[in-house]
Amino acid sequence: MVLGTYKEAISARSTDSKILDVSQDGGIVSALLCYALDEGIIEGAVVAGTPDEDWRPIPTVVTSSDEVIAAAGTKYSMSPTLAALKEATRQYGLEKLGVVATPCQVQGLRKAQAYPFSRFVADKIKLIVGIYCMENFPMASLDTFATAKLGFDSLTDATKMDIGKGKFWLTKDGEDTGLAIKETHGYEQAGCNICMDYVAEWADVSTGSVGSPDGWSTVLTRTDDGETVFKAAVDAGLIETKPMDEVKPGLGLLEKLAKGKKDKNGKEREKRAQMGLPLPVEY
Amino acid sequence: MLEGIKKIFGGSKDEGAPKVEEKVEAAPETPVETAPAEETKAASAKPRIGYIHLSGCTGDAMSLTENYDILSTVLTEMVDIVYGQTLVDLWIHGTYAEEMPEMDLCLIEGSVCLQDEHSVHELLEARKKSGLICAFGSCAMTGCFTTFARGGQQAQPKHESFAPISSLVKVDCALPGCPVAPEMIAKTVVALCNGDMEYLQPAIDKAACNAGCGCDVLTGIIRQGLCSGCGTCALACPTRAMGFTEGRPSCDRDRCIKCGTCYTMCPRAWLPIKRIKEDTGL
Numbered sequence: 001m002v003l004g005t006y007k008e009a010i011s012a013r014s015t016d017s018k019i020l021d022v023s024q025d026g027g028i029v030s031a032l033l034c035y036a037l038d039e040g041i042i043e044g045a046v047v048a049g050t051p052d053e054d055w056r057p058i059p060t061v062v063t064s065s066d067e068v069i070a071a072a073g074t075k076y077s078m079s080p081t082l083a084a085l086k087e088a089t090r091q092y093g094l095e096k097l098g099v100v101a102t103p104c105q106v107q108g109l110r111k112a113q114a115y116p117f118s119r120f121v122a123d124k125i126k127l128i129v130g131i132y133c134m135e136n137f138p139m140a141s142l143d144t145f146a147t148a149k150l151g152f153d154s155l156t157d158a159t160k161m162d163i164g165k166g167k168f169w170l171t172k173d174g175e176d177t178g179l180a181i182k183e184t185h186g187y188e189q190a191g192c193n194i195c196m197d198y199v200a201e202w203a204d205v206s207t208g209s210v211g212s213p214d215g216w217s218t219v220l221t222r223t224d225d226g227e228t229v230f231k232a233a234v235d236a237g238l239i240e241t242k243p244m245d246e247v248k249p250g251l252g253l254l255e256k257l258a259k260g261k262k263d264k265n266g267k268e269r270e271k272r273a274q275m276g277l278p279l280p281v282e283y
Numbered sequence: 284m285l286e287g288i289k290k291i292f293g294g295s296k297d298e299g300a301p302k303v304e305e306k307v308e309a310a311p312e313t314p315v316e317t318a319p320a321e322e323t324k325a326a327s328a329k330p331r332i333g334y335i336h337l338s339g340c341t342g343d344a345m346s347l348t349e350n351y352d353i354l355s356t357v358l359t360e361m362v363d364i365v366y367g368q369t370l371v372d373l374w375i376h377g378t379y380a381e382e383m384p385e386m387d388l389c390l391i392e393g394s395v396c397l398q399d400e401h402s403v404h405e406l407l408e409a410r411k412k413s414g415l416i417c418a419f420g421s422c423a424m425t426g427c428f429t430t431f432a433r434g435g436q437q438a439q440p441k442h443e444s445f446a447p448i449s450s451l452v453k454v455d456c457a458l459p460g461c462p463v464a465p466e467m468i469a470k471t472v473v474a475l476c477n478g479d480m481e482y483l484q485p486a487i488d489k490a491a492c493n494a495g496c497g498c499d500v501l502t503g504i505i506r507q508g509l510c511s512g513c514g515t516c517a518l519a520c521p522t523r524a525m526g527f528t529e530g531r532p533s534c535d536r537d538r539c540i541k542c543g544t545c546y547t548m549c550p551r552a553w554l555p556i557k558r559i560k561e562d563t564g565l
Contacts, residue, residue: 005565059514078530080514086523107550108515110559115485117548118519119346119464136512138530189530191511191551202565222565278507281553283484 002258004201006220007227009251011212011242012234024074024162025209026217028239029100029129032205034065035233036098042126045098046088047071048079054156056139059084061092074131076161077139078189082108089121098127103197106130110202127229130200132208132218132254134163134261135188144187146170150177164209193268194279198258205230211254212247218254330475333366333386334419335409337402338429338445339393342462343420344369349465350472357472375408376401388475389413394422394429394445403451410452418457418490421542423448425495427461428540449491456486459495461521461542485553495543497524497534505531509551516545 003009013026019034020027036042049060049071057079062068082105088094101109109128116122137145139155146155150170160171167178200206204226211218219241221227233239244251269279336344348354358364365384368374375383389409396402410416421427426447434443448454458471474482497520504510512530519525524538525545532545546552559565 078512080512080517080527080530080532082514083517083525083527084514085518102511102513104511104550105513105515107554107559108513108518108548110563111550111554112515112518112548114555114558114562115548116464116466116470117460117544118521119460119462119466121518123466136530140529189510189512190508194509195511202559202563223563278503278509280509280551281488283481283553283555283557 002255002262003199003220003251004197004206004222006206006222008219008221009211009244009254010219010221011216011244011247012207012219012239013216015238015240018069019072020215022069022072024072026207026212026215027072028207028217028219029131030068030072031238032127032129032229032233033062033068033098033100035236035238036127036229037063037065037068039232040096041229042096042098044088044092044094044096045100045127046081046084047100048075048081050075055142055158055161057081059087061088061094063092063094074161076137076163077142078136081105082112085121085125089124095124096126097124098129099125100129100131101200101203102131102133102136103200103202104133104191104195106200106202107197127225128200128203128205130203130206132199132206132210134198134257135192135195137184137188141184141187145179145184149179149183192265194265194272196262196265196269198261199254208254210257211244211249211251216242216247218244218251329361329363330387331365331385332362333383333389333409333413334364334370335366335389335391335405336368337391337393337406337423337448338396338399339420339422339427340462341369341392343392343422343460346420346460346462346465347468350469353469353472361472361476375405383408383412386413388415388417390417390419391423391448392419394426395448395451396442397444397446398434398441399439406448406451415455416448416452417486418448418454420463421459421461421495421540421544424454424457424459424489424492425541425543427495427542430541454490456483457489457492458486459489459543459547461540461544482558485555488553489547492543495546496541497532497536497539497545499543499546500525500532500534500549503546504549504551511551513550515548515550519544519548 012028014020014031019030023030033045044061044063047060047062048057051058057075057077059079059081060071061084062071088097106128113122143155146152157172158170162169166181168184169176169178204223206220207217209217221230234241364370365386366373395406418424422429429445432445500516516532517525522538522540524535526533
């Protein structure tokens with residue numbers, strides 16, 4: 001299946017205006033983390049924050065709703081988020097952890113659970129919220145988009161960054177400026193070119209904007225744990241939902257993009273193999 | 284997990300000369316004559332295990348004992364420890380063992396000091412006497428921090444070369460870690476008892492690896508265009524040698540102890556897809 005195994009696909013958004021004010025789309029990641037924290041399902045979470053507000057992602061441990069909200073919003077550069085699991089388990093001493101992870105990070109987490117070479121970390125991961133991810137950009141690429149391609153003085157002038165409707169968007173002084181996605185091609189990190197996973201297929205619950213209307217997110221519940229937390233957050237009134245087949249552009253777009261990534265990067269993998277370059281060994 | 288292990292061994296019969304109390308303990312668990320299928324073959328006799336401690340800090344043995352919940356069951360019901368200085372007070376250079384017994388599996392902790400005749404002899408002997416040799420922990424597998432030894436110290440100033448055991452003998456599987464994580468040991472024990480070779484395959488493939496180092500992430504992942512900057516290597520590193528610069532791991536070589544855990548855990552080095560799907564149901 002091109003979207004991996006999932007129980008339910010649903011369009012959803014947070015009902016909390018504090019979250020929606022800062023969230024990338026429907027605020028599902030923040031809503032789930034806040035709910036899980038409040039209910040004691042997790043004691044903390046590791047996320048990609050940008051404490052200096054310069055778009056540089058910094059792995060961050062959050063233990064309260066306020067901290068979750070302070071770290072909300074997508075960062076389009078690499079965050080070695082999993083590194084912060086060390087801090088969360090060792091310094092903070094947290095026993096039950098949530099992780100917000102891109103597909104490659106979910107792979108790292110699941111591998112660490114299957115082969116726990118790092119002592120007493122993997123067993124503390126209770127909730128993996130996966131985010132859809134086509135590719136990720138080095139900071140220098142983002143700088144290029146802002147300054148060389150969109151004429152900003154500096155990337156830090158941007159108050160919002162987004163990818164959607166075929167464009168890479170930066171917002172400055174309340175005004176959105178778009179850069180055609182094909183202008184960004186070739187600026188993504190190389191490691192993304194061999195990734196076959198768009199929708200975080202091994203997360204407990206995956207989410208992202210694609211498939212749902214503006215301000216909403218498409219949610220895929222995958223594991224029992226993921227489904228339980230999501231449904232409970234809906235029942236608690238923290239998340240409102242719409243059936244996927246009633247929203248535009250709908251699940252078809254998500255499937256199309258997921259398949260597109262697999263096709264394109266599958267070719268890149270073949271090309272590498274032909275050149276004799278290594279790929280991750282699969283067991 | 285304990286239940287799982289018990290289940291595996293519940294139906295087994297000791298073919299050799301079993302100790303009476305163990306047989307009694309195992310008996311109530313024996314279900315209606317388990318079919319002697321392939322699964323039970325691996326468990327038909329208790330594996331004879333040896334544990335050799337070469338040059339290391341005993342951290343791996345301590346890690347083993349951190350599996351409190353399953354340890355007594357493992358030691359009394361599931362395996363026979365037939366050789367080992369610490370665990371059963373047998374050492375070929377000591378008083379109580381003239382000869383090393385035959386073993387199915389010998390876990391070897393620590394690197395081998397090439398100037399220590401006892402260590403070299405014990406290792407070579409283990410290779411002759413044991414069906415399988417497992418490099419247990421990074422010192423045995425890669426040399427780990429004993430790599431930095433330079434000799435010139437009391438009580439043996441000549442002892443300066445501490446090599447991965449694969450430099451002297453063929454190694455069948457390797458478990459890196461400084462120390463090996465307790466959960467990893469438990470999972471390996473379960474797999475071993477189950478005859479679950481699939482789970483052990485990565486450890487088998489790593490058997491001859493003796494190059495563990497933060498550099499592996501550089502040469503094997505980043506330089507190959509495989510790194511996604513996920514951060515797993517920094518999570519893996521027991522000494523926090525692995526930092527991140529511009530989305531890429533950056534190894535502080537003054538801190539790196541060459542345990543190889545960073546490369547081992549990297550999802551772009553190898554990925555147990557089948558196992559993950561089974562574990563998660565995804």
